[in-house]
Amino acid sequence: MPNSLRIVVADDEPLLVEEIVVYLTEMGHRVVATAQTGQELISLCAEHLPDLVITDISMPDMDGLEAAKRIQAVSLTPIIVVSGHHDPTFIERAKDGNVMSYLVKPINATNLRANIEISSQRFRELNALLLQTDELQRSLAERKLIERAKGVLMQRTGLTEHEAHRRLQDLASIKNRKIVAIAQSIIEVGDAFDQP
CATH class of the missing domain: 1.10.10.10 (Winged helix-like DNA-binding domain superfamily/Winged helix DNA-binding domain)
Structure with missing residues (x-):
């Protein structure tokens, strides 16, 4: 992935979305869309084909993990999930859904940057393995x-x-x-x- 990523952000808290967008912009990334529901996230990802998705787990219509699973079924995309707490059930579901990183709130620029870098690297490695397997x-x-x-x-x-x-x-x-x-x-x- 390039240094500057095209990112879709999803969370039902507008202030948190705004904060994440500011962090991402300062890092040199471009937020191509924001969503407040899981279904909106899926639609926006199909439309924009982002390089990375950052999504909250808890959303009104569909949780972020289910949305991530549906996004991955259409297009292999690195996904960072965000949660308000460290929930073992969510973590297990995240592992099964090809989530690249699990970020616990509160979010700051430092931990967001680290998660993006690690997720990007893991995604490159996964793509290389998939190409080799093919x-x-x-x-x-x-x-x-x-x-x-x-x-x-x-x-x-x-x-x-x-x-x-x-x-x-x-x-x-x-x-x-x-x-x-x-x-x-x-x-x-x-x-x-x-x-x-």
Whole structure:
């Protein structure tokens, strides 16, 4: 995330929202929207796609933890929840909802800044892990396709595994396509021949 974040703040206490907005502005961040209810928070996050959400837990229509859960279901966003007290039930729910930080009132500029920095770092780490996981899953799926295509070639042509792999590489080079695309085509052709 960049140094200057686009932030949505939610709390049903207008004075607290105003105080948080002042702190954030002084830190160089931009508050793109403020909300007083959980439903309003969800709508504003969908509209503004903020870099960070700071939300009170206790709000009139829906608590901040439920709103955080719904926001995360649409767009992975770092969320700092704020509470008037240290409630073990809230903390457990916060852990389950991918909340990056839990801030107990009263809020001051120092603890808010620290929570933003830690949340931002944890979110970057989470994103890196998710990207790595996606890459590994894609790579595994491609490897399975290539292995399956080699099996088709070995069965249909009598090639050894090494020769079948070499054939896939040669076809990919000749056709100027990725080996996984060639593998997919061979599997589709093999499936077509296997149809009764």
